[in-house]
Amino acid sequence: MKKQYLLLPGPTPVPSQVLRGLAKPMINHRGPEFKKLLTEVSEGLKEVFSTENDVLIFPSAGTGGMEAAVVNFISPGEKVLVVSIGNFGDRFAEICRRFGAIVEKLDFPWGTAADPAVLEDRIKKDTDQEIKAVFVTHNETSTGVTNDLPQLRAALGDHPALFIVDSVSGLGAMPLETDAWKLDVVVAGSQKSFMLPPGLSFVSVSERAWERAEKCTNPRYYWDLRAAREFAQKGQTPYTPALPQLTGLVESLKMIKEEGKENVIARHRMLRDMVRSGVRALGLSLLAEDDVASTAVTAVLAPEGIAADTIRSTMREKFNVVVAGGQSKLKNKIFRIGHLGYVQELDILAALAALEMSLALCGYQVNIGQGVRAAQEVVMKELA
């Protein structure tokens, strides 16, 4: 079996020490070993979230954390503003709609970031304070664009709406300061920069948000954050937790601590710059502008006349390099190179090499080696 290069915006490659961490014998989730485990990972998560808020853990996909961030804070009939710059912003809006919120969307073109001035204008018009929450995607996985959270938060000023953030593919791969940036609710997931397999979502909740949760009338049981907090206080979860991902998380939190949060973020920034330089050197276009380009994933436009999915399948079949396709309206128009989690410089160079050869095989005129070289120059500059 050939070694696979997995360059997705999640799931990301998992280091062997984390894989070993998954494969631990089961323990009693109502016993003292579990209490110790839950306390340890909760403390570690708070550090990554840069928060003193509670961070609760659900056995679920990231989408489950998003649902928790809706049903605990928004009552049916309440108005919410959803800032959307892509597929996952649309998902937040859809979840809000399903649970009875009156959703007003602030849409920005896919490939661009949200304009804080537009949000500020809209908020200023809400003199009756009808808007109960603003939902924002930190890093839009479908387009490779990162929103400027501090500026978007500032656009709210003193408006009492909760500021609820999907940072499933953002947290850890780029700066996020839950407390300093006054983020009421932040959702993250295990299968991204945490270098873990999918199966856990994380939700941080501010004091202000807890007050709203008490009054919220949306039905909830599995996603009930109040129950999660109540059980967490005695070192338990309301129902059986996903033990492998939790014991794996112990290992990945150790690795993040050892590398250092800032260094992890700097590494992601460099990988992003490598990909962008490499792809540009091959004459391809990038979906996102430099100033909003994600450090987690890069969306590349397929060259005129070649389907993005043909490039992807060539990369997979000939070189065992797996990148993601376009979603929704970008299907077959772009491919997305994930560069988050357990990914290093040489992985990117290898993937770029495969991309060059695949493009050539697809009939695109390419100067073999040019993309790799451009990316190497980014590394050399970093080393200088």
Add this chain to the structure above:
Amino acid sequence: MKKQYLLLPGPTPVPSQVLRGLAKPMINHRGPEFKKLLTEVSEGLKEVFSTENDVLIFPSAGTGGMEAAVVNFISPGEKVLVVSIGNFGDRFAEICRRFGAIVEKLDFPWGTAADPAVLEDRIKKDTDQEIKAVFVTHNETSTGVTNDLPQLRAALGDHPALFIVDSVSGLGAMPLETDAWKLDVVVAGSQKSFMLPPGLSFVSVSERAWERAEKCTNPRYYWDLRAAREFAQKGQTPYTPALPQLTGLVESLKMIKEEGKENVIARHRMLRDMVRSGVRALGLSLLAEDDVASTAVTAVLAPEGIAADTIRSTMREKFNVVVAGGQSKLKNKIFRIGHLGYVQELDILAALAALEMSLALCGYQVNIGQGVRAAQEVVMKELA
């Protein structure tokens, strides 16, 4: 570190080949490898469920599967009947209530099974067919009692109510025939007889139930079975799946197939008989009568004057044997010996030996060796 004997009604011990199955490299959940994986485990699950119905998989605890079994089929304001014989029956009722159902409970004393005649009477009185669904716990984990599903199903006769079953701790450890018994919805979980860690729930859905799902008005996104089916048809899931548990499931399904479904059930029956004989030989009382005694877990009454949790902590601290405590009204009155999943005769003998010694250390008059011997006799009879 001492080897631990985990005898809980979930999570259960996980075989090393399944643990290794967890620790596989990540794959693209939108790619061909995943399609193959999902198809393989879905087919295997259908065999275990004895069904041609769809079996959908959620990245969640078993409780998530229970929530899916409510929000997809019951609309707010609809009347449901919840048959409860313990804590998990009560949980089903609570989930129904949270999501707006008008819940009528048929309660039976904890430690007994539901009486099909009582259900039949109630159903016969429902001449207007107001009851939209009957919720039943197959195996009540909190008391170690198994309900007679075929008889309870028969009690419905031609009444159009859906028959919705929580078999989280039942399926695999005792007979369950989804199609032959006409079970509309069956919920199971990974951390029980499947010998997997927690993190997956399984939900089977009959044609009749699908029709109801189409009309159901309860809000749902994560638990939307329609989306799960739609994605399953193209070999995907609506959002990122819990890959480790799925690759582990491949291994555990292989083991179940190799041992044979009937042999797995026979093993569980023998383990149950060993525990019951052993415990009785020590002069202790069992919560459940023989005819309704679960093959997954046995609830033992603590002897007069000794707290159940003292016995449990002695077993854990002195012998590293972990059994479960009583829940809710049975807290500290009983302890529960789990004997499902990856458990064999000698595990039970070892646990009984630890129980005997622990009882002696707690000041209970016990004839050391007598419980083990009684359990050995069960084995010898089986071998004869």
